[in-house]
Amino acid sequence: MSRRTLPEINAGSMADIAFLLLIFFLVTTTMDVDTGLVRKLPAMPEEEEIIDDSQIKSKNIYVVLVNAKDQLLVEEELMDVSQLREGTKAFLDNWGKNPELSDNPQKAIVSLQNDRGTSYEMYIKVQNELSAAYRELRDREAQKKFGAYYAELEGENKKEIRKMYPSKISEAEPKKVGGN
Amino acid sequence: MSRFKKKKGGGTPAMSTASLPDIVFMLLFFFMVTTVMRETTLIVENSLPKASEIKKIEDKSLCSYIYVGAPVSGMKTKFGAEPRIQLNDSFKLASDIQEFVAAKREATAEEKKPQLITCIKADVGAKMGLITDIKQELRKAQAFKINYATYESFE
Numbered sequence: 001m002s003r004r005t006l007p008e009i010n011a012g013s014m015a016d017i018a019f020l021l022l023i024f025f026l027v028t029t030t031m032d033v034d035t036g037l038v039r040k041l042p043a044m045p046e047e048e049e050i051i052d053d054s055q056i057k058s059k060n061i062y063v064v065l066v067n068a069k070d071q072l073l074v075e076e077e078l079m080d081v082s083q084l085r086e087g088t089k090a091f092l093d094n095w096g097k098n099p100e101l102s103d104n105p106q107k108a109i110v111s112l113q114n115d116r117g118t119s120y121e122m123y124i125k126v127q128n129e130l131s132a133a134y135r136e137l138r139d140r141e142a143q144k145k146f147g148a149y150y151a152e153l154e155g156e157n158k159k160e161i162r163k164m165y166p167s168k169i170s171e172a173e174p175k176k177v178g179g180n
Numbered sequence: 181m182s183r184f185k186k187k188k189g190g191g192t193p194a195m196s197t198a199s200l201p202d203i204v205f206m207l208l209f210f211f212m213v214t215t216v217m218r219e220t221t222l223i224v225e226n227s228l229p230k231a232s233e234i235k236k237i238e239d240k241s242l243c244s245y246i247y248v249g250a251p252v253s254g255m256k257t258k259f260g261a262e263p264r265i266q267l268n269d270s271f272k273l274a275s276d277i278q279e280f281v282a283a284k285r286e287a288t289a290e291e292k293k294p295q296l297i298t299c300i301k302a303d304v305g306a307k308m309g310l311i312t313d314i315k316q317e318l319r320k321a322q323a324f325k326i327n328y329a330t331y332e333s334f335e
Binding site for chain 2: 011012014015017018019021022025026028029034035036037038039040041042043044114115116117118119120121123124125127128131132135173
């Protein structure tokens with residue numbers, strides 16, 4: 001009986017082969033998830049089109065300027081990035097209380113302008129703080145109404161909250177002041 | 181003599197390694213499924229900024245990547261130390277972006293075209309001047325959906 005059975009193939013090296021393949025895949029592939037701030041660019045203005053912004057009251061515009069030295073000027077006052085979130089929230093969530101700030105979140109516009117010499121890092125920081133301000137207000141409203149975070153909402157509920165605090169971040173064409 | 185001793189079973193029997201290939205293959209398949217092949221070799225320095233308000237990109241195949249950063253050390257002598265734009269595998273100018281986006285749009289199925297997104301992977305050291313040029317070109321190319329690639333930071 002024992003003489004008839006075929007000798008077993010040595011499978012000891014199988015693991016080595018599999019390891020080789022595994023290491024090849026580990027080296028050639030990426031596993032980093034693509035994460036980032038999603039934005040929508042405005043369409044190019046038509047030649048003859050004149051943008052009429054005289055209809056917007058200046059108190060409904062929150063002017064954020066970043067210069068080539070990465071300094072922040074918000075509503076004509078110097079500000080640190082760490083204060084920007086609270087500042088934006090106060091501006092959006094004013095409801096006409098403070099005559100300097102917005103009438104209501106629907107009318108409020110955040111206008112962001114940077115210099116060509118502004119660093120990308122600073123720009124992302126500012127963008128992040130602005131989105132965080134919107135997100136926190138939406139979260140607060142979503143918690144009050146539906147008892148959930150804004151990101152967890154779906155369909156109509158999400159739309160409703162978004163309508164209450166529409167994210168309006170306008171980016172002006174950058175000026176070249178401090179060189180590149 | 182020693183041969184007889186062994187047969188009597190002195191030490192523990194050798195562990196069977198027969199299932200080792202199975203385990204390794206399992207790992208292999210896991211990696212094959214979860215990962216994507218590297219398509220471009222980076223020739224720019226690319227350390228991304230950090231942000232907390234981020235979204236994940238679900239379908240990487242709909243993404244066209246624009247890398248921005250200073251050339252890597254081996255390329256510095258030839259291309260200088262100023263941040264530049266990398267498209268696919270080579271340095272390009274901002275004016276090449278429209279063509280690049282059009283090529284990507286051409287290669288995508290009709291029903292997925294509205295979902296196309298442009299990922300700007302810019303180094304923290306890049307200046308906004310260059311990024312703005314890219315954004316203007318994208319507006320001209322009507323590729324309005326963009327994503328500033330960032331790492332996740334937790335507050």
